[in-house]
Amino acid sequence: MQREEIETVLRELFAAQRLAVLSTQQDGRPYGSLVGFDAADDLRSVVFATTRATRKFANLMADPWVALVIDSRDNRESDFHAAVAVTATGASREALGAERDAAAAHYLGKHPALKSFVDSPTCAMVVVDVDTYYLVRRFQDVVELHVRL
Amino acid sequence: MSRDVVIPLGRLDPAAVDTAGGKACALAALAQAGLPVPAGAAVTTAAYAQYIAAAGLRERIALELSRKDFADMRWEEIWDAALRIRNLFLTTPLPRRLRDRLARGLGERLTAGPVVVRSSAPGEDAEGASFAGLHESYVNIRGLDAVLEHVRLVWASLWSDAALLYRRELGLDPRHSAMAVVVQELADGRRSGVCFTVDPRDASHGLLEAVHGLNQGLVDGTIEPDRWVLDRDDGRLLEHAAAEREEWVRPTADGVRVAPLPAELRDRPPLGDDEAVTVYGMARRSESFFGRPQDVEWTFAGERLTCLQSRPITTGAEAGDDRAAYLSLRRSFDNLATLRRRIEDELLPQIGRDADAMAGVVLETLTDDELQEEILRRRERYEHWIAVYSVDFIPFAHGVRLFGRLYNDVVHPADPYEFTDLLGSGPMASMQRNDELESMAARLRDGEDTDDALEAFLTRYGDTSWGATTLAAQRETLRHLIGELAAAPHGTESQRRGDPARQRRDAGDTSAPEEAEERFLQQVDESEREHAREVLDLARASWRLRDDDNVYVGRIEGQLLRAIAEARGRGTFAAAELDHLAAPLHPTVGGLPAPSTGAGSREATAAQATASARARQSADETEPRAVRARQLLGQPAGPGVAVGPARVVVTPEDISGFRAGEVLVCDAVDPSMTFVVPLAAAIVERRGGMLIHGAIIAREYGIPCVTGVPQATQQIITGDRVSVDGHLGIVVVG
Numbered sequence: 001m002q003r004e005e006i007e008t009v010l011r012e013l014f015a016a017q018r019l020a021v022l023s024t025q026q027d028g029r030p031y032g033s034l035v036g037f038d039a040a041d042d043l044r045s046v047v048f049a050t051t052r053a054t055r056k057f058a059n060l061m062a063d064p065w066v067a068l069v070i071d072s073r074d075n076r077e078s079d080f081h082a083a084v085a086v087t088a089t090g091a092s093r094e095a096l097g098a099e100r101d102a103a104a105a106h107y108l109g110k111h112p113a114l115k116s117f118v119d120s121p122t123c124a125m126v127v128v129d130v131d132t133y134y135l136v137r138r139f140q141d142v143v144e145l146h147v148r149l
Numbered sequence: 150m151s152r153d154v155v156i157p158l159g160r161l162d163p164a165a166v167d168t169a170g171g172k173a174c175a176l177a178a179l180a181q182a183g184l185p186v187p188a189g190a191a192v193t194t195a196a197y198a199q200y201i202a203a204a205g206l207r208e209r210i211a212l213e214l215s216r217k218d219f220a221d222m223r224w225e226e227i228w229d230a231a232l233r234i235r236n237l238f239l240t241t242p243l244p245r246r247l248r249d250r251l252a253r254g255l256g257e258r259l260t261a262g263p264v265v266v267r268s269s270a271p272g273e274d275a276e277g278a279s280f281a282g283l284h285e286s287y288v289n290i291r292g293l294d295a296v297l298e299h300v301r302l303v304w305a306s307l308w309s310d311a312a313l314l315y316r317r318e319l320g321l322d323p324r325h326s327a328m329a330v331v332v333q334e335l336a337d338g339r340r341s342g343v344c345f346t347v348d349p350r351d352a353s354h355g356l357l358e359a360v361h362g363l364n365q366g367l368v369d370g371t372i373e374p375d376r377w378v379l380d381r382d383d384g385r386l387l388e389h390a391a392a393e394r395e396e397w398v399r400p401t402a403d404g405v406r407v408a409p410l411p412a413e414l415r416d417r418p419p420l421g422d423d424e425a426v427t428v429y430g431m432a433r434r435s436e437s438f439f440g441r442p443q444d445v446e447w448t449f450a451g452e453r454l455t456c457l458q459s460r461p462i463t464t465g466a467e468a469g470d471d472r473a474a475y476l477s478l479r480r481s482f483d484n485l486a487t488l489r490r491r492i493e494d495e496l497l498p499q500i501g502r503d504a505d506a507m508a509g510v511v512l513e514t515l516t517d518d519e520l521q522e523e524i525l526r527r528r529e530r531y532e533h534w535i536a537v538y539s540v541d542f543i544p545f546a547h548g549v550r551l552f553g554r555l556y557n558d559v560v561h562p563a564d565p566y567e568f569t570d571l572l573g574s575g576p577m578a579s580m581q582r583n584d585e586l587e588s589m590a591a592r593l594r595d596g597e598d599t600d601d602a603l604e605a606f607l608t609r610y611g612d613t614s615w616g617a618t619t620l621a622a623q624r625e626t627l628r629h630l631i632g633e634l635a636a637a638p639h640g641t642e643s644q645r646r647g648d649p650a651r652q653r654r655d656a657g658d659t660s661a662p663e664e665a666e667e668r669f670l671q672q673v674d675e676s677e678r679e680h681a682r683e684v685l686d687l688a689r690a691s692w693r694l695r696d697d698d699n700v701y702v703g704r705i706e707g708q709l710l711r712a713i714a715e716a717r718g719r720g721t722f723a724a725a726e727l728d729h730l731a732a733p734l735h736p737t738v739g740g741l742p743a744p745s746t747g748a749g750s751r752e753a754t755a756a757q758a759t760a761s762a763r764a765r766q767s768a769d770e771t772e773p774r775a776v777r778a779r780q781l782l783g784q785p786a787g788p789g790v791a792v793g794p795a796r797v798v799v800t801p802e803d804i805s806g807f808r809a810g811e812v813l814v815c816d817a818v819d820p821s822m823t824f825v826v827p828l829a830a831a832i833v834e835r836r837g838g839m840l841i842h843g844a845i846i847a848r849e850y851g852i853p854c855v856t857g858v859p860q861a862t863q864q865i866i867t868g869d870r871v872s873v874d875g876h877l878g879i880v881v882v883g
Contacts, residue, residue: 051874051877051879051881053792053872053874053879053881054780054881055779111205112203112204112205112206112208112209113205113206113207113208113209113212114205115205115209116209116877117877119563120874120876120877121790121876122790122874122876122877122879123877
């Protein structure tokens with residue numbers, strides 16, 4: 001499969017889905033969260049918003065490495081063959097200054113309802129610089145896209 | 150369903166209530182039946198739906214209303230939610246395509262103005278539920294931008310506190326509601342009124358009311374009309390009762406205003422007898438068209454009689470609802486100005502004299518019988534002042550709300566509470582007391598003795614209620630608090646972040662509130678500026694009183710408790726009876742049904758006792774908790790962020806151990822708790838609302854505050870580490 005083909009599948013999936021499962025960890029203890037996500041147009045990063053008092057934020061301050069799962073399941077048996085799931089791995093960091101403003105504006109394009117949340121000074125825009133996407137289809141068909149290569 | 154965003158009244162299907170609303174359909178029916186109706190058009194619910202779908206507004210409203218179970222929201226919280234939602238409408242522009250379609254649909258005729266922009270809710274004016282008066286209408290609007298802005302304000306009024314409460318009463322889900330709008334040429338009526346084809350007092354008569362000027366003054370009850378009674382059978386005039394004609398309502402540059410009636414019109418009835426007969430005839434034509442008695446609003450623009458509205462006559466009893474109670478939530482400026490004079494000139498001096506007189510009684514010299522009588526008298530005074538509190542002091546809080554609306558309409562601020570920056574300039578009673586404690590702390594820091602100052606303080610404020618006793622008995626607690634203030638004078642200061650007004654004050658920029666006031670006034674149309682100044686002045690009085698009234702009523706309660714403490718000390722009084730006489734009372738918002746889930750007082754007291762016992766434990770002494778709250782959702786009531794150990798205060802005794810930098814967690818900030826506010830890193834309250842006492846004090850001190858956290862005092866335990874996010878209204882535990 002060509003890189004362009006995979007990127008098309010990813011773009012379509014990311015446009016259709018609003019929520020991602022985020023994995024963080026601290027002291028070897030994994031932790032999962034549901035987050036509203038937004039992917040950069042060039043697919044090199046995925047962004048989510050969180051307040052700084054949350055467990056997920058404390059975890060990724062301690063260890064920036066995270067995984068995200070974004071998928072198209074609709075909670076039916078047919079999901080096993082029909083759903084598409086993507087796991088993204090990479091390192092996270094809080095966007096600051098002009099980068100935060102740009103990330104927030106792009107994010108609100110996708111999640112306009114979260115404006116008050118994103119505008120709060122207590123809300124961090126977290127950028128995950130993705131190194132690899134793992135695309136799963138037809139139950140067991142898995143391909144990797146190494147973004148930085 | 151038609152997707153047109155604008156439909157002219159002449160082409161509107163009178164049955165299309167779902168898309169155009171009851172008012173537009175009734176006007177369309179009248180126009181199509183040949184009655185004289187001003188030209189206009191309906192902005193349909195399709196336009197509303199497109200607007201709230203864009204910019205995520207639909208979900209933002211839903212997020213706002215789902216912060217907590219709607220049934221559990223106090224009216225103050227609903228008002229706050231309504232204010233925030235209204236601001237979403239004010240700050241969210243129309244999508245360009247929708248704006249273009251509305252401009253095209255309304256055309257030159259309905260945008261060059263002057264026009265009226267009126268609500269036309271589906272279901273409104275229909276049989277059964279009546280939404281009359283719950284939603285907004287605006288008169289004398291000119292220009293496309295102004296018309297479209299007022300269309301948005303009418304849409305927003307679907308989410309007003311009164312409309313939300315009324316829908317809750319009817320069991321309607323507000324999230325499924327939609328709103329249409331009528332935009333109509335303004336008939337610049339020199340003489341206007343209302344006609345009931347059947348007189349509510351006598352079914353064989355018709356009733357006609359008329360005033361000089363526009364009929365807004367008549368409809369909202371500020372201007373007394375002339376009345377004519379007519380015979381239903383032959384339309385003959387039976388009786389004319391003249392009014393004291395002193396004022397009229399006239400259009401101004403951007404609205405309408407009550408003005409003195411010119412002398413030459415005072416002796417002249419608004420209608421001649423023959424005109425009264427003509428108006429009644431038109432109303433009867435409407436009745437025969439609709440097939441039931443009608444309530445018709447009309448006006449003479451020049452010599453041309455125009456029908457403004459016609460709807461079936463409903464009485465309160467017929468509608469079977471408390472709409473009147475919800476409508477009374479809105480108070481006019483004049484009403485509040487009168488209330489202010491009563492409070493400032495009569496009630497506050499009276500309550501002060503009452504408390505002074507009680508303080509002057511030397512209880513120790515009274516016989517048991519005299520003491521018994523004194524206690525009963527004080528109980529009676531306490532109950533009296535609590536009633537005054539409910540009837541006069543609480544409603545006066547509307548002064549703040551009135552200004553908040555005006556400010557937001559003019560400025561469209563991102564923060565809907567920005568207006569409070571302009572309010573907090575006067576000295577508040579509890580802050581004055583705290584300033585005295587701060588100065589004692591400063592002297593203690595310099596190694597000076599503060600005993601005399603403390604005694605003087607106790608003499609002045611000793612009768613403040615403090616749980617079952619008074620402040621007079623809290624010498625050691627005050628000593629401790631002064632010590633805490635002295636030890637950490639700046640530790641608390643550093644927590645004060647986020648509140649711009651506070652930052653400006655801290656930076657020594659005392660002119661900031663005046664500058665903010667000036668900036669605001671510059672944005673007000675010149676003809677309205679004096680009025681805006683008056684509303685601001687009223688709001689400042691209202692803001693101050695939210696603190697002071699607590700302190701004053703606290704003094705009366707303290708004097709009652711002082712007498713009861715004397716009786717307990719003698720051992721000759723029945724303890725149960727004294728407990729009964731010492732029971733605290735809670736003011737209520739007049740006439741409004743409380744949320745159905747409120748705990749009864751007995752359970753509440755039991756829960757309070759348990760919580761108090763727990764509050765005195767600390768987090769590491771308690772059993773491991775299987776279920777723990779991690780993140781509690783309330784309302785943002787004071788901006789800023791703070792982290793600190795919680796101090797749960799259920800009874801005033803819990804205050805005695807308060808340390809600088811702790812987070813005050815309580816049901817509601819009462820007068821005794823205000824002493825520790827300067828020490829607190831943040832405040833978390835169970836009682837909800839942005840304009841409640843605790844929130845106002847927190848904002849004055851620039852301390853982050855979250856209110857309306859259900860079960861705050863049970864979910865949080867003293868010693869728990871809590872992060873208070875006053876921007877988003879979130880409390881993180883642990």
